[in-house]
Amino acid sequence: MQTQKLFEKIQLGNIELENRIIMAPMTRARAGKEMIANDLMAEYYNQRASAGLIITEASAISEEAIGWNEAPGAFTEEQMRGWKKTVDAVHAQNGKIFLQLWHCGRASHSSFHPKSGLSVSASAIAINEEYIHTPTGKQAHEVPRALELDEIKRIVNDYAQAAKRAIETGFDGVEIHGANGYLIDQFSQSTSNIRTDAYGGSIENRSRFLFEIVDAVCKTIDSKKVGIRISPNGIYNGMGSKDFRELFLYVAKNLNQYNLAYLHVMDGLGFGFHDLGEPMTLKEFKNVFKGLVIGNVGYTKESAEDAISNGDADMIAFGRPFISNPDLVERFKNNLELNPEAPMNLWYCPGKEGYTDWQNHQDIVAVS
Numbered sequence: 001m002q003t004q005k006l007f008e009k010i011q012l013g014n015i016e017l018e019n020r021i022i023m024a025p026m027t028r029a030r031a032g033k034e035m036i037a038n039d040l041m042a043e044y045y046n047q048r049a050s051a052g053l054i055i056t057e058a059s060a061i062s063e064e065a066i067g068w069n070e071a072p073g074a075f076t077e078e079q080m081r082g083w084k085k086t087v088d089a090v091h092a093q094n095g096k097i098f099l100q101l102w103h104c105g106r107a108s109h110s111s112f113h114p115k116s117g118l119s120v121s122a123s124a125i126a127i128n129e130e131y132i133h134t135p136t137g138k139q140a141h142e143v144p145r146a147l148e149l150d151e152i153k154r155i156v157n158d159y160a161q162a163a164k165r166a167i168e169t170g171f172d173g174v175e176i177h178g179a180n181g182y183l184i185d186q187f188s189q190s191t192s193n194i195r196t197d198a199y200g201g202s203i204e205n206r207s208r209f210l211f212e213i214v215d216a217v218c219k220t221i222d223s224k225k226v227g228i229r230i231s232p233n234g235i236y237n238g239m240g241s242k243d244f245r246e247l248f249l250y251v252a253k254n255l256n257q258y259n260l261a262y263l264h265v266m267d268g269l270g271f272g273f274h275d276l277g278e279p280m281t282l283k284e285f286k287n288v289f290k291g292l293v294i295g296n297v298g299y300t301k302e303s304a305e306d307a308i309s310n311g312d313a314d315m316i317a318f319g320r321p322f323i324s325n326p327d328l329v330e331r332f333k334n335n336l337e338l339n340p341e342a343p344m345n346l347w348y349c350p351g352k353e354g355y356t357d358w359q360n361h362q363d364i365v366a367v368s
């Protein structure tokens, strides 16, 4: 099969991407207890800098936002100095990199943030899943505290300030994490939002939080440096809204008022999906969203090429393939075999193993 589109350059705001193969954001939990992006992480991202764009692993925008052991933060100067090493390491290879901005909301536990106590969410509804990994081991999910109106304003500003820090640190842009059942998704979807104020009820009200964040971030940094990720079909973290199609089409359509870098849609079903209706497709989003669309979940080189050639997406993000193939772009380009997928026990463990020790194709050729 002729692959062409994947390797075409594309203009993303003011930057030009070398190709349309995007590295999906992936939490790898190598930042230590201090949550500071370190040299090992810089090496990991440097190895993958031939991606058209790297979207970093999710990074907490505040202490309250934390919800994953040893994931990096983006709320202190020290954390941003740590991230600078990664930014420089990617730029040294002529790569491009966006920082993913994260607030876990109820997908957290009070032991993550002893100062602020209980996790927060749109409503006091716990995730209906077995347990969460916390600094004190596996724990049952807690019922979060519903946010007060003034706190919502403060969190919106936390996103904007994190975006500002990212740009000051040299990131090419930021991705607002509106997917996978984290705080923004918790507001948008009816399964986790039963508020009766301006942030609950109708689709317009439930997506108000998302739009306030997009608005604040776009007023703080250039909107062409802002992307947003959504997971309309996802079930992760107890998601699924009966009106998911109407909700996410409303979101996509109304994002047109901002001149965003892109809309990143997890359309594929390989990461778990709700069965509340026919899954949403990239085409549906392309029909309403006027900007660039990134598709993701379960794509191969062939299906990615098809999606772009058919006009369903402009770029495709790859997650797991980038874990075990730092040189994924070169492998795709030269029709080389991919390394086997990384076992899950290496996804979040500390150290180099399963992280920076994957062979690239030149090493394989050299030893064979």
Ligand SMILES: Cc1cc2nc3c(=O)[nH]c(=O)nc-3n(C[C@H](O)[C@H](O)[C@H](O)COP(=O)(O)O)c2cc1C
Residues within 6 Å of the ligand: 024, 025, 026, 027, 028, 056, 057, 058, 100, 177, 179, 180, 229, 266, 270, 271, 296, 297, 298, 299, 317, 318, 319, 320, 321, 347
């Ligand atoms: C180890 C791991 C960590 C992930 N962490 C994040 C994350 O921090 N933010 C996010 O939006 N998605 C995260 N995801 C989801 C990926 O971005 C992607 O959607 C998923 O891997 C499906 O794409 P793939 O089929 O190409 O792997 C993660 C996935 C994996 C495997």
